[in-house]
Amino acid sequence: MEIKLNNRIRSILSYLFMAFVFICIIIGLKSQCNLTSKHLLGNAKIDACGVGGGRTSGFWIDYTLEVNGEKFKNSSLYDIYKLTVPMVRKYFIGKTFPAAYYPSNPSNSHLLILPEDFENFGYKFPDSLSWVKAITEKKNDK
Numbered sequence: 355m356e357i358k359l360n361n362r363i364r365s366i367l368s369y370l371f372m373a374f375v376f377i378c379i380i381i382g383l384k385s386q387c388n389l390t391s392k393h394l395l396g397n398a399k400i401d402a403c404g405v406g407g408g409r410t411s412g413f414w415i416d417y418t419l420e421v422n423g424e425k426f427k428n429s430s431l432y433d434i435y436k437l438t439v440p441m442v443r444k445y446f447i448g449k450t451f452p453a454a455y456y457p458s459n460p461s462n463s464h465l466l467i468l469p470e471d472f473e474n475f476g477y478k479f480p481d482s483l484s485w486v487k488a489i490t491e492k493k494n495d496k
Contacts, residue, residue: 393475396421398428398453398465403442413439415446415467419453421460428453430465436490437467445489452480 398417405413414429432442446467454475455463466472467486469479479487 392456393454394457395452395466395477396455396460396463397450398463399450400442400446400448400465401427402447403439405439411435413437413442415442415465417451417453417465419455419460419463421455424460426455426460426463428461428463428465430463432467441489451483 396419398419400415400417402416403413404416412431412433414431416427416429419426419428452466452472453463454466464471464475466475466477467483468490469487472479
C-alpha cells in the first residue's frame with residue numbers, strides 16, 4: 355500500500371514538473387514573439403561581457419537600456435562564431451548600440467550588434483556600424 359502511494363506521489367510530481375516546464379517554455383516563446391513583433395528601438399550601452407549560463411558556444415553581453423529616463427539592465431546571448439569575449443571587451447564595452455525592446459516591458463530587450471540581429475528585427479544594418487562588420491569579418495578570416 356505504501357509503495358503504491360509513493361509511486362502515485364512521484365507520478366503527480368512528475369506531471370507537475372512537466373507542466374511547469376511547459377508553462378515556462380510558453381511564457382518564453384510569447385515574450386520572444388512580443389519582442390520581435392511589437393518592439394521599439396532604443397540605445398543601450400554595453401557594460402560587460404562574460405561566459406556563463408552553461409552554454410559552451412556562447413557568452414553574455416550585459417548592457418543598460420534607458421527608456422523614458424529609466425534604466426534597465428539586461429543581457430543578450432551571442433555565439434562565439436562571430437564575436438569573442440576578448441573582442442567585445444576590447445572594442446565594444448562602453449559603446450552604445452541599438453536595442454529592440456518591448457514597450458510595456460523594456461526588460462524584454464535584445465541588443466543589435468551584428469547584421470543578423472538587425473535582419474531578425476526587420477532592419478537594414480546601419481552604415482554607422484560598418485566598423486563592427488570589419489572586426490567580425492577579420493575574425494572570421496582567421
